[in-house]
Amino acid sequence: MIDVSTFVGGYPFRYLPHPDPGALLRVLDREQIDEAWVGHLPSAFYRDPAPGNRELFALLAPNAKRLRPIPAVRPDWPRWQEALRDAANAGAPAVRAYPPQWGFGPHDASMRELAIAAGEIGMHLILTVRFEDLRQRHALDVAGDLSAAAIRALARAGNAVRLIVTAAGREMIEEVHWGLTPAEQQRVLWDFAWVWGPPEDHLAKLFRTIGSRRFVFGSQWPLRLVQNPRANLDLLPDDVRDMPLGSVARDA
């Protein structure tokens, strides 16, 4: 089991307890999760993600086989292609990007270039729809959620594109999925950290309609309880309870 959506580092708008690699390792052990893909949370709010990436690799180096660094690549920044190549050479299975926090619109050309370039070298591009519930955001936290239009635009960018979209709810997942061709749908994986379970049973409905293999496990630790997506799986109705999740393996 891989948790594709974790971070280390602090969050600018509220205190997070122990957002460090040691705590994450203990959580993985407790929750019987084999591996975490780990981003550097402060970097989402840096203009230049490079220093955050360096810090991320340094923090995770002692446990890099289990805590896989997922650096951020900002595609409107000079020499971003080198940052992407460096990430690939360091063995990162994916890179992260934060279009709302960087002020990118839904059809940003540089994001399309990044999605294609990452896909062509076998890397996923991880996108974050939101870090916190809209209703609790700090007055300075005005970036807004990643839009469905932005995700659709990237999924349509080319055959090589492989997206992992984290922290989306049912409505956004459906809006994107049914706005894509069957081939384009296969380029998008979703985590279900923000998808509701019973009694609304949104996760079960999504498993029945778009298929469980479009979903991967992601928790958004240390922002949210890692227990939540697991509880959601545990409470699935019988007809979908044993459906397999998707895989982040490159040939999936």
Place this chain on the structure above:
Amino acid sequence: MTVPLAGPSPLIDAHAHFYGDQSGRADWRDLNAARFRAGERIGISYHVASVLGSYGFSSPTYFPSPADVTAGNDIMLEIAEHERRRVRMYVTVNPNYSDHAVKEIERCVARGAVGVKLLASRRADDPLLDPIAELAGERHLPVLHHIWQHRRREWPSQEISDGADLARLAARHPRTNFILAHIGGGGDYAHTFPAVVDTPNVFPDLSGSGVDRGMLDDAVAALGASRLLWACDLTIETGLAKLRALETIGLSDDAIADIRWRNAVRLFPEGSFSLETRNAASTSARHSPLATRHS
């Protein structure tokens, strides 16, 4: 017999909802069945629940008309009477209709309601709530009040109240107990804990879709386990996640039992619940390895 996911000891969901044929949703039966299905799997002993008028179908969810209030309470009465083994009822009222509210409380308590549900029809500290709070206190009924954690501005579709608003009402009615709804249900819970810490008759419930790390730790640190109630509201999976998280933050078995059910037993009228407590020390909400079911 399968062991419930949350262990065999008592568990009371102090904030639940059911639906009826007037709710404007064709899938209302599925919603009710799904709550019972998930409740059985987790091990919920009692769902303490309300029906919120017509849920927006013929009047707004948070501003229900008197007719919708009555119709919703009728549905809830029927469910509670039919599911006596596992359901208890809040009577829902709209304080803008004081006479109707008081009569609804009298009518539904006579048929078994054990608490009062207030939505967001009027600010919590408004004097219109006083006769409701007074009557609830006389009848030993806790008042579950919908809360927006930290009210910084108005939001559409609700007249929101926060912990400070509710604390003012609670201070005027020290003999009445108030359940502060869903610390994970939107807004900034960090504001709520200091807002109610000095008002001992306010008891936050843990429900809501929010599962921020640190929320439970802060709630326990600020208020203590004896002031908190486990609950789910609209997302039962977050309820299970919070039960599991409570086991990781260093609480004693007694403290966990308080949050799971003992505090609810203390707050609701005597005899509201019939619970088997011999195994109460065993509170495990541990999970089975995910890898055995999901590749």
